[in-house]
Amino acid sequence: xxxxxxxxxDAQILNPDVAPDYRNAPKFDPMLGFQxxxxxxxxxxxxxxxxxxxxxxxxxxxxAHLYIEWRKCMQDHFFMTSKCxxxxxxxxxxxxEDYVLRMKxxxxxxxxxxxQKRIREKQLREDIGG
Amino acid sequence: xxxxxxxxxxxxxxxxxxxxxxxxxxxxxxNGGNWNKDWAPAALPKNEEERTAKAxxxxxxxxxxxxxxxxxxxxxxxxxxxxxxxxSRNPWEHYDMPHLKRNYGEPMHPEFDALTExxxxxxxxxxxxxxxxxxxxxxxxxxxxxxxxxxxxxxxxFKPLMPKQYRHGYNTDANVQMVHYTFEPANSTxxxx
Numbered sequence: 001x002x003x004x005x006x007x008x009x010d011a012q013i014l015n016p017d018v019a020p021d022y023r024n025a026p027k028f029d030p031m032l033g034f035q036x037x038x039x040x041x042x043x044x045x046x047x048x049x050x051x052x053x054x055x056x057x058x059x060x061x062x063x064a065h066l067y068i069e070w071r072k073c074m075q076d077h078f079f080m081t082s083k084c085x086x087x088x089x090x091x092x093x094x095x096x097e098d099y100v101l102r103m104k105x106x107x108x109x110x111x112x113x114x115x116q117k118r119i120r121e122k123q124l125r126e127d128i129g130g
Numbered sequence: 131x132x133x134x135x136x137x138x139x140x141x142x143x144x145x146x147x148x149x150x151x152x153x154x155x156x157x158x159x160x161n162g163g164n165w166n167k168d169w170a171p172a173a174l175p176k177n178e179e180e181r182t183a184k185a186x187x188x189x190x191x192x193x194x195x196x197x198x199x200x201x202x203x204x205x206x207x208x209x210x211x212x213x214x215x216x217x218s219r220n221p222w223e224h225y226d227m228p229h230l231k232r233n234y235g236e237p238m239h240p241e242f243d244a245l246t247e248x249x250x251x252x253x254x255x256x257x258x259x260x261x262x263x264x265x266x267x268x269x270x271x272x273x274x275x276x277x278x279x280x281x282x283x284x285x286x287x288f289k290p291l292m293p294k295q296y297r298h299g300y301n302t303d304a305n306v307q308m309v310h311y312t313f314e315p316a317n318s319t320x321x322x323x
Contacts, residue, residue, distance in 0.1 A: 004287040004288075004289075005285075005287065006289065007204045007287070007288070007290060008285040008286060009285060010285040011288075012284075012285045012286065013285065015281075020292070022288055022289075022290070022291060022292060023293065024184060024291070024293065025292070025293060026292060030311050031311075034315070036315035036317055037315060037316030037317070038311035038313065038314065038315070038316055039311065039312045039314045039315070039316050040310070040311055040312075040316075041297075041310040041311060041312055043297040043298075046304070047298045047302050047303070048304065049306035050302060051302065057300065057301065057302065058294075060296055060298065060302050061294055061295060061296050061297075062295065062297065062310075080321065088273060098165070098294070098295070099293075101312065101313070102291040102292045102294065102295070103290055103291055103294070104290055104313055105292040106290045107290070107293075109292065129158060
């Protein structure tokens with residue numbers, strides 16, 4: 001609970017002005033600070049394919065192709081679903097990588113907000129001084 | 131009414147295989163008595179002689195015998211014994227009844243059934259080293275106070291995550307094409323995802 005409480009108190013009571021909005025997408029330009037650009041994420045299945053495979057909405061992210069593969073394996077090897085351990089592991093690994101990426105995005109947003117505040121305060125000091 | 135006592139006793143004995151339970155006061159098989167006046171509390175001792183006799187009746191020495199206050203609770207001449215639970219008694223003594231920590235013929239407290247080892251012990255809280263009531267209250271108030279603070283301070287606990295990224299939005303609209311990025315440089319040759 002420690003991390004939860006500390007983070008919540010920091011974001012909602014102590015420093016609410018530099019707390020990222022974790023309910024919505026990042027506000028800053030995704031290329032800000034990347035000299036060499038960023039690699040785009042690749043979606044392996046189309047929306048129609050996901051509809052056909054009846055993928056639940058919560059699994060229609062960038063790991064949907066592995067989810068479909070896993071569920072297909074589960075159907076093919078019914079009663080011997082232990083054979084699908086590898087495809088399940090692939091899917092869960094992908095979800096883990098996705099989770100880490102979201103954490104990185106949060107950290108980036110937090111640091112950019114702090115940087116923005118720092119720049120604004122510096123600007124304000126210069127305005128008052130000048 | 132006393133003339134019916136023999137009839138009642140006879141009927142009880144005849145019906146005893148049929149009537150399994152009946153009030154204690156009508157039980158003829160107990161020697162304690164079978165009429166209201168037999169269960170009435172005895173009178174308090176008036177002089178030293180009676181006092182000695184009462185003490186002997188309850189298995190005590192006359193110096194220890196002190197009847198309960200005549201305040202209407204109906205204890206009569208029963209001795210006023212200290213409420214000491216079995217927990218406070220010596221655990222190494224060889225008692226006649228080890229599970230009750232009691233010897234045969236020992237005077238019994240009126241609430242003896244509540245003073246066994248697994249139940250109350252009023253003497254335990256009075257011994258030195260036991261936390262006083264204000265300290266116990268302080269501990270309780272601290273716990274409740276922390277609980278109240280956690281429950282009432284309006285903070286929402288969350289995970290340090292941005293929302294999950296969906297190429298076609300949350301409802302999979304094929305016309306929506308959102309662009310998301312990894313943290314790798316665009317010109318790197320390493321494969322990812």
